[in-house]
Amino acid sequence: MKRSSAEKYTAFAPFYDLLSAEHPVYGAGRSRLVGSLALSAGDQILDLGCGTGLNFPLLQNRVGPGGRIVGIDRSAQMLAQARKRAQRQGWDNVILLQADATTMVASEVSAQIAEAGGHGLSGIGLATYSLSLMSPWERAWENLWQLTSPEAQLGVLDMQRPSGLSTPMIPLARVACWLGGADIEVHPWTAVGRDCVDVRADSARGGHLQVRTGVKPAGRR
């Protein structure tokens, strides 16, 4: 029986961290993305499609207990894993909300964040390995934009076909993306180059992992 992407993340949420090839492959992109952001103690970060919260340890190291992480995901099961992670670590600065990033209404979500004790708008917005699962991803990008403050830093980490010496890895990368329900051809990081200023580009694993960070231009909502 073929599982939809949403069903995959329901059934496999408890095993996601184990199966996600974090150490050999995907963690490399995560640390590059977080490393290229100018984060300060006390910042509030929105993590769109946060999954089990694999970004949270890196982010907590940078924003500290006075900062805040707002994680949004469509899957209650993935959020349950993120909640367990926060509880295990004793982080009381994590707000988790269940919503579909492509259909949610930003003003409503912003009000929910404020109700949960956060700022309605975040100074940093991230989407790691998540926009390529969202269809249409442009709607999710628009919501990320709406839920961040003017001149916020935005970061996207996602996947494409490996190239150069890593071309033989293409079939493996395709299988990994298929298993995760990602569309390897959509290249959602292009939105950062299109809409932001001070754009920084990085990549890892033969170009399979694409990292972009940028800043929302002043005056553009």
Ligand SMILES: C[S@@+](CC[C@H](N)C(=O)[O-])C[C@H]1O[C@@H](n2cnc3c(N)ncnc32)[C@H](O)[C@@H]1O
């Ligand atoms: C491959 S996981 C990545 C999780 C995490 N960002 C990471 O870096 O490990 C993709 C996540 O996106 C979530 N997702 C997929 N479509 C979504 C949507 N339309 N709205 C919100 N979350 C979505 C899935 O539930 C899943 O947790």
